[in-house]
């Protein structure tokens with residue numbers, strides 16, 4: 527089903543990265559490299575060998591350190607341009623080495639004789655996050671917007687829950703048969719996947735509200751224990767970021783108040 531797509535997984539598996547970051551090569555003779563991954567010599571060599579002199583451009587979904595640091599060395603070695611965006615504000619996981627030769631905007635098209643890629647701006651996980659729609663295969667490369675097998679981290683201030691939910695809804699405008707995620711395996715049933723992620727997030731948001739109503743005002747660490755009791759404690763530092771993203775959205779929605787780090791329902 528994916529004759530124009532090759533996947534090479536980087537050897538950087540871990541809590542945040544699953545089996546490792548997926549690097550994709552699109553095309554047959556005119557290759558587009560998507561998310562070259564971490565700056566790992568073995569991985570970079572593999573990409574260059576696989577590309578066989580045919581890589582023409584590098585695209586990155588976003589600039590977290592597991593997705594873009596290999597872009598600059600590969601761009602130098604092969605003398606090809608880097609395409610992507612920079613974040614709006616600050617984020618502690620930024621790969622500072624990535625500076626796009628061409629800034630990609632929502633709706634941009636990258637056209638070759640073999641295929642075309644439409645750029646879809648999907649802020650939420652990161653303000654500069656892009657998905658890439660490969661029309662010929664009805665495939666959407668989702669980066670960290672949608673991951674296979676793990677929940678996407680929404681870490682404020684660059685990560686925003688409201689943007690994330692809107693960016694999920696946006697994907698329904700595209701005729702997609704399957705996702706090629708930044709981590710994990712290809713995913714069928716795009717619409718079902720989108721709906722289940724949205725439901726999961728809204729259920730968590732409702733749980734935050736219910737908990738504040740039931741147990742009264744709380745600090746974020748107490749709220750974390752109540753609201754994420756289903757999550758192993760080792761994942762609490764990650765869950766805390768997403769909880770903060772939920773709370774920020776709820777404050778904007780005027781459903782929650784925050785005074786001196788104490789949250790309460792309003």
Ligand SMILES: [Zn+2]
Pocket residue numbers: 588590651652670
């Ligand atoms: Zn990321």
